[in-house]
Amino acid sequence: MPKNVDIKRAKILEVAKKRFAHFGMAKTTMAEIAKDLSFSKALLYYYFPDKHSLYTAVLEYVINEMINKVDAYVAKASSLEKAILFAIESRMELMRENYNLFEYSTSLFMQDPSEMGKSLGPFFDRVRDQFSRILAIGVKNGEIVVDNLDETAELLLFSLMGMRTGILSKDLNDCLFPTPDEFELILAKQKKMISIFLRGLKPSVLSSQDVS
Amino acid sequence: MPKNVDIKRAKILEVAKKRFAHFGMAKTTMAEIAKDLSFSKALLYYYFPDKHSLYTAVLEYVINEMINKVDAYVAKASSLEKAILFAIESRMELMRENYNLFEYSTSLFMQDPSEMGKSLGPFFDRVRDQFSRILAIGVKNGEIVVDNLDETAELLLFSLMGMRTGILSKDLNDCLFPTPDEFELILAKQKKMISIFLRGLKPSVLSSQDVS
DNA sequence: TTTTGAATTTTTAAAAGAATTAGTCAGTAC
DNA sequence: GTACTGACTAATTCTTTTAAAAATTCAAAA
16 A cells, blocks of 8 residues: 555656656756646655755656566566567667656766766666676576676676767767667667677587686 | 978977877967977967867877787787787777876767767777777687678777776766776776677587577 | 968856756644 | 645856957968
8 A cells, every 4th residue: 555655756756757758857947847746846845855866766766667677578588688688678768768867867977977876876786787687597597607697797788888879979979868860770789799798608518628 | 201391290299299198188288389399389280270180180190009009919919819908908008198188089079979970980990990800810710700890890899988988987986087097997897898709709619500 | 381470269267147946944734 | 743835045057248368360581
């Protein structure tokens, strides 16, 4: 039984999400969110200590949705590669649908990465943990061999991120955030990347020969 | 026989490089460079159309040095992995030694990636081509199998870049550019990345079975 | 052709003020 | 006491202005 408080919080999150996703963090005021809800501005501060907290709460909410969706799929996925592909496609879809929501967090990261580390870092960790879990399945299956799951998941995630920034620097885009068209391009690169990466984790058929 | 003009240009590049590498593009004025050379400021504009051209000329100069050094090593390298490791270590060393030189180009990229694509893109291409050449050696040796060399080189380079941005977002660094300490960390990740990546390019011992 | 001093145009930097918006608080209603 | 508000304060952003610094040009000298 969700308490009344939680229902209100959820309502606020829902409205804030729409605003943030559509206009971005900077172009959304607390007053606007309050008006959408027919609340007083002060009430928002009753439920959330400040704007930034509201923003990260929305982010968490949205990311949780995705993680759960992916987890559900992964639970009954046939192969490791299928599972990972589903994960990155879901991630892309999420970013496409909530364009300006993430645009803020990336530009925030550009200005001051330390801020990112503190407030946005946990989200990164959650996604990495999910990748870690997915890789674990592959290890169970015997599809791949991994000595350090978390580290390898991070490696994979970092290189996927690299596809994004890499594309953006080549394609003549004057924004830090990909345009809808570029999403496909990035996704294509990421798929190729994953294919090579997973192949690199396959158990060697030969006995350990040149493990330098 | 280098012409007199070329000698002067080289002198200017040498001095400008020192200034840029030490103080960065923003904190270096044309007047300072001129004074270092005991030239008039106007003479600089006789040899280089504008400051930005001078900057990219310095960048080209420095990157050429590195590419040549790496090429020389690669020519007599024993293994593919050795060659690539030498390449990324040289790259790191270059960035360490010319810290502020590159700091500008990365911050430039942050503000306006399209600018990057136009003026800094060619440098990226040169490095990618070098990686492409190195991979080609591995293909000749039979160490790896690659269908599209350039594309694969780009993939590798992008994921190496990902290690950098990835580290920077986790480590609580308030700058877009790694601190000397972080270089080592990035390099370590890149090495692991390369190890997996190359393994993923190894020819399959089994006949093509699950090439999805 | 190479070089310069001085003039000109652009950028940058700081200051000040207005306007917008984040955040607070004393107090009301239930 | 919990949920809520209107009115208040404080911080932030957005101009506008101005001055300084730096980039770039140019006529003319060597």
